[in-house]
Amino acid sequence: MELDEFRTLVDAWLDADADELAPPFTGTGTLDEQMTQLAKVKGAAYDAGWMRWGWPSRVGGLGGSSLLRGYLGEALTRRGLVEPGGYSMVEVLAPTMIDYARPELAAEMVPRLLRGEELWCQGFSEPGTGSNLGALACRAVRDRESWRVTGQKVWTSFAQYSQRCVLLTRTGTPESAHRGITAMFVDMTSPGITVRPLGTMHGGAEFCEVFFDDVSVPFDRTLGEEGQGWSVAMDLLPFERSTALWHRSAFLNRRLEQLLADAPPDSLSATEVGDVFVQLFALRARSRGTQYRMAAGEHLGPETSVDKILLAATEQALFDLVGAALADDVVLGGDAVGEQWRAQYLYSRAATIYGGSAEIQRNIVARRLLDLGAET
Amino acid sequence: MMDAGELELFRAALRQATSSHSGKALDDALAELGWRDALAADRRVAVSTLFELQGQANATSSALDVVMAEGPVVLPPLGSCDQPTARGLGTYAFANSAPDGVVLRPVDGIDPSLGLVEVSGQLPRTDASSWPDALAAGQLALAHELIGASRAMLELARTHALERVQFDRPIAAFQAVRHRLAETLVAIEAAGAATGAAWDMETPMAAAAAKAVAGRSARTVAKHCQQVLAGIGFTTEHPFHRYLRRVLVLDGLLGDTRTLTKRLGEELLTTRQLPPPLPL
Numbered sequence: 001m002e003l004d005e006f007r008t009l010v011d012a013w014l015d016a017d018a019d020e021l022a023p024p025f026t027g028t029g030t031l032d033e034q035m036t037q038l039a040k041v042k043g044a045a046y047d048a049g050w051m052r053w054g055w056p057s058r059v060g061g062l063g064g065s066s067l068l069r070g071y072l073g074e075a076l077t078r079r080g081l082v083e084p085g086g087y088s089m090v091e092v093l094a095p096t097m098i099d100y101a102r103p104e105l106a107a108e109m110v111p112r113l114l115r116g117e118e119l120w121c122q123g124f125s126e127p128g129t130g131s132n133l134g135a136l137a138c139r140a141v142r143d144r145e146s147w148r149v150t151g152q153k154v155w156t157s158f159a160q161y162s163q164r165c166v167l168l169t170r171t172g173t174p175e176s177a178h179r180g181i182t183a184m185f186v187d188m189t190s191p192g193i194t195v196r197p198l199g200t201m202h203g204g205a206e207f208c209e210v211f212f213d214d215v216s217v218p219f220d221r222t223l224g225e226e227g228q229g230w231s232v233a234m235d236l237l238p239f240e241r242s243t244a245l246w247h248r249s250a251f252l253n254r255r256l257e258q259l260l261a262d263a264p265p266d267s268l269s270a271t272e273v274g275d276v277f278v279q280l281f282a283l284r285a286r287s288r289g290t291q292y293r294m295a296a297g298e299h300l301g302p303e304t305s306v307d308k309i310l311l312a313a314t315e316q317a318l319f320d321l322v323g324a325a326l327a328d329d330v331v332l333g334g335d336a337v338g339e340q341w342r343a344q345y346l347y348s349r350a351a352t353i354y355g356g357s358a359e360i361q362r363n364i365v366a367r368r369l370l371d372l373g374a375e376t
Numbered sequence: 377m378m379d380a381g382e383l384e385l386f387r388a389a390l391r392q393a394t395s396s397h398s399g400k401a402l403d404d405a406l407a408e409l410g411w412r413d414a415l416a417a418d419r420r421v422a423v424s425t426l427f428e429l430q431g432q433a434n435a436t437s438s439a440l441d442v443v444m445a446e447g448p449v450v451l452p453p454l455g456s457c458d459q460p461t462a463r464g465l466g467t468y469a470f471a472n473s474a475p476d477g478v479v480l481r482p483v484d485g486i487d488p489s490l491g492l493v494e495v496s497g498q499l500p501r502t503d504a505s506s507w508p509d510a511l512a513a514g515q516l517a518l519a520h521e522l523i524g525a526s527r528a529m530l531e532l533a534r535t536h537a538l539e540r541v542q543f544d545r546p547i548a549a550f551q552a553v554r555h556r557l558a559e560t561l562v563a564i565e566a567a568g569a570a571t572g573a574a575w576d577m578e579t580p581m582a583a584a585a586a587k588a589v590a591g592r593s594a595r596t597v598a599k600h601c602q603q604v605l606a607g608i609g610f611t612t613e614h615p616f617h618r619y620l621r622r623v624l625v626l627d628g629l630l631g632d633t634r635t636l637t638k639r640l641g642e643e644l645l646t647t648r649q650l651p652p653p654l655p656l
Contacts, residue, residue, distance in 0.1 A: 003656065071656050246656070253653050260648045271634070274641025277650070278592070281585045282566040284654045285573035291656060306565045309558075365561055366554035370534060376549040 001053055001064045003071060010050055010075050017044065021081050027336030028083075028343050031204040035119065035161045038086045041076060042116025051114050059098055060111035065295045066243065073247035077254065084251045085206070086119075086158060088244035093120045093166055096236045100223040101185060109164065109185070121188070123153040123167035123210060124233065130155075131360050133168075133233060134178035138212060140169035147171075147184060147217040149192075152209065155354070159195045159208035162188050166236075167217075168229050181229030185221045192216075202346035203339075234301075240355050241304035242294050245311055246287045252280055252318055255344065259322055262337075267325040276321055279314045286310055302368035305361040312351040312358055319348035377418050386414060386421070390429050398435040399468060399491065406437060415442070420575050427517045431524025431626075434618045436490055438469030444514040445502070448473050450495050457515075457584070457631030457639070459507040463496040465629070475500055487621035512583035514630045519571045519583075519590035522626050526564045526590075526597040529619045533557060533601035536608070547604070556600040563593035573654050581643075581651055584636045591633035594623040 014021065021044060023029060023037045045051035054069035055061025069091065076082045090113055097106045097113075112118040129135045138151025149169055159165065165186045172180015188195070192215040197205035224232050256276060259268075287307055294300055323330050323345050329338040330345045352358035366372045378386060386409075393405035406412075406426070414422040426439055441449045448470035452460045468491035471480055477498030485492065534557060537548035547553050567590040574586035598620050602609050609616040627633055644650065 007655075067656055074656065250653075253650065257650045260644060260650070268641075268645060270641030270645055271638045272641065273644050274588075274637035274639070277640055277644060278570075278585050278588045278637055281573070281582075281654070282570040282589045285569035286566060288573065288654060288656060289569055306562050309562045310566055359555070362555045362558035363551070365558035370554075370557055370561055372534070372537065372548040372554055372557065373546070374549065375551055375554065376545055 001062070001068065003065065003067050006050075006053060006064075006068045007071055007075075010072060013048055013050065014075060014079060014081075017048075018079075020044070021079075023081065025336075027340040028204070031161075031206060034083055034086060034204070035158070038082055039116035039119075041081050042087075042090075042114065045072065045076070046111075046115035055094065055110070055114065056098065058103060059094070059106050060114065067291055067295045070243050070246050070291045073243065074250040077247050077250040080254065084244070084247040088240075088247050089120060089122070089158065090114060091243040091247070092236060092239045093122060095239050096166055096183075096223065096232060097185070099235060100183065100228075100232050102220060105185065105220070112163075118163040119158055119161045120164045120166065121156050121159045121162040121208075121210075122236075123156050123159075123165045123186075125153065125155040127152060127154050131357055134181070134230065136168055136170055136181065137174070138167070138169050140171050140182060140184070140217070142171075143216070145216075146219060147182075147222075149184075149186070149212045149215040149217055152211050154198075154207075154209050156195075156208045156210045157206050159188070159210050160197050160205075164188060165210070166223065166232075168233060171226055171229075178230040179227060181233070182226050183223035183229040183232040184217050185223055186215070186217050190215045190217070201349075202343045204343070237356065238300035238304040241308045241311075242287075242290050242300055245304075245307050246284075246291055248311060248315075249280070249284045249287050252315060253284070255322070256280060256318055259318075259325065262329075263325045268321070272321055272324075276314070276318050279310075279317055283307075283310045283314045302364050305356070305364040306369070308356065309358065309361050309365070312361075315348045315351040319345045378414075378421060383421065387425055387429075390426055394426070394429040394433040394435045398433075398489075399437065402430075402435055402437040403439075403469070406439065411439070412442065423513075423517050424520050424571070424575075427520035428524035428527070431521035431526075431622070432528045434489075434525070434528070434615070434622055436467075438467055440514060440517055441467055441469050443517045444510040449502075449510070450499050451514075451629055452631075454625075454628040455632045455635050457511060457635060459502070459504060459511075460495075460499060462499070463494065464499065466493045466495045467491065468493070470495065485625070487618075487625045489618070490622070490625055492625070508580050511630060512580045515583045515587035516571065516574055518626050518629055519567065519574070519587045522587075522590040522594040522623060523564060523567050523571065525619045525623050525626065526560075526567065526594045529597050529601040529616065529623075530557070530560050530564060532609075532614075532616055532619075533560070533604040536605050553604055556604055560597045560600045563596040567593040577654060579651070581640070582654075584631065584640060587631060588633045588636040588640065591627035591636075594627060595633070598623055 025033050050072050052062040053064045054066050077084045094110050097110050126136050140147040140149045167184050167186045169182050171182040192213040194211040196209045198207045326341050329341040389409045397405045450460045450464040452464050471493040479497035481494040483492045483494050538546050540547050570586045570589040574582035605616050608614045
């Protein structure tokens with residue numbers, strides 16, 4: 001299947017099934033409603049075949065270029081059928097399973113994620129290690145039959161809705177740093193796991209604390225080898241900044257369009273609108289290049305930090321403008337439209353924090369792309 | 377289309393030409409190596425390669441005239457992107473072949489080595505319908521030249537940061553310096569991507585957006601690199617100042633960032649719609 005044909009067919013499907021696919025709520029909806037909508041759309045897209053394109057047949061896919069996944073997510077996001085954050089978890093976690101899980105495990109699990117039957121989360125950050133991932137402390141020790149995991153994760157998106165977690169644990173000594181980390185695929189129904197959603201300023205309790213109290217994880221759920229967790233993480237993170245980011249840029253495009261439609265006359269200055277527009281133009285141009293590099297089989301690495309820096313700057317520039325031009329909605333609005341603008345405005349404040357902060361991204365660019373040597 | 381080997385040779389020849397010649401001498405060198413043939417065969421490669429290298433080498437040539445109008449052309453006044461009517465600017469190529477009735481006044485300005493002239497009087501009449509295409513072609517070329525100059529500034533600042541020792545360590549070890557240089561690279565990459573997208577999209581809007589991004593990026597790059605270069609970068613003993621001068625002129629030709637950005641915004645506010653986005 002070629003991209004142009006796929007584009008035409010997906011668009012035709014989305015037009016034909018627009019009513020059934022549309023969210024049953026206006027505005028952002030509650031997190032529960034969003035998750036139900038996400039599962040519905042993924043299920044329909046899987047049944048129609050679209051969700052399977054771009055994934056290898058060994059995990060239930062139909063093959064073809066990863067560009068097909070890029071387009072599907074873009075189309076679903078642009079039409080407001082899914083929130084890009086929840087939808088794109090597939091793009092982040094499925095490649096990790098394909099590359100690092102036992103083939104039978106990947107074959108069994110990935111289709112469940114693709115068809116929206118399950119949601120997975122990513123247990124990386126900890127209270128003591130926000131940016132310094134290599135210092136994580138959540139401990140896994142070998143028992144006779146399984147790993148026993150004890151510790152805490154935080155900022156785990158959608159943990160309360162997730163059936164599984166891609167978890168990073170400390171299996172080496174505390175001093176082993178990035179060498180002593182092991183990744184595993186954990187059932188969230190395992191005894192000993194407690195999930196506590198965190199209230200956040202934008203409203204939806206998307207981020208969670210997850211507590212592990214002597215949780216048993218079978219050895220065959222190890223992703224990669226013992227001690228290879230750092231590689232798993234380093235291979236996973238660029239996916240947050242590739243297809244997922246392309247989907248997010250489609251979201252920004254949609255919201256800029258909505259801003260143009262909603263903003264009262266004279267509330268927008270041409271210079272400010274133009275400035276956001278050219279930033280978004282550059283972001284999409286950059287991200288598109290990344291999609292093509294990935295589709296050509298290039299290994300994505302630290303250069304995706306450039307994409308993330310551009311995304312964060314563009315998202316905040318757009319919502320800075322929203323905050324000024326739609327101040328009535330953002331500050332005072334009580335209806336669904338106002339609440340959606342407010343939630344998205346507030347969420348954009350975190351664009352320079354989540355997924356590797358603005359500072360960490362610049363550290364990566366300086367060290368890895370500019371080769372400036374070690375920092376003092 | 378050139379294959380990889382031909383492209384490599386072409387690039388090497390252009391690098392050699394731009395690093396050793398400027399002005400008329402560079403025009404001669406380009407004629408000798410067949411740049412116009414390359415332009416006819418593969419416009420994107422010929423324009424992007426030459427203008428980036430020209431920007432990097434701080435060289436100049438009459439290639440902008442060739443790209444826009446196959447020959448000497450009157451450019452709009454600084455900042456503007458409208459077709460010039462009463463007065464405008466010309467490159468040294470225009471000055472050397474100005475038709476009768478045109479009044480020329482040399483402009484030294486901030487970047488005398490560019491050899492710009494102010495043009496007034498009876499401007500050569502050109503078909504107004506061809507202006508949008510000429511403008512877009514020129515904007516893309518200038519965007520590449522801005523990117524080339526930006527890369528050169530980054531390289532100067534990076535080298536300095538690794539060599540300059542303060543408090544017993546290279547200043548590249550300090551996060552404040554590192555983040556400025558990171559910001560610089562991000563700006564250049566954004567401009568490079570935007571320019572590439574504009575070649576793919578082939579719309580006047582995309583060329584204007586690419587030029588706006590490149591001008592904006594070049595100013596960001598100049599600001600950060602100047603700060604990293606600090607004292608030495610403020611002297612004429614260091615090449616940085618030449619790039620700063622060049623970037624300020626290049627940004628102003630065929631629409632500066634402010635003008636282009638405002639124009640794009642005005643269009644959006646009129647239609648209240650976004651143009652079709654860059655497709656995957």
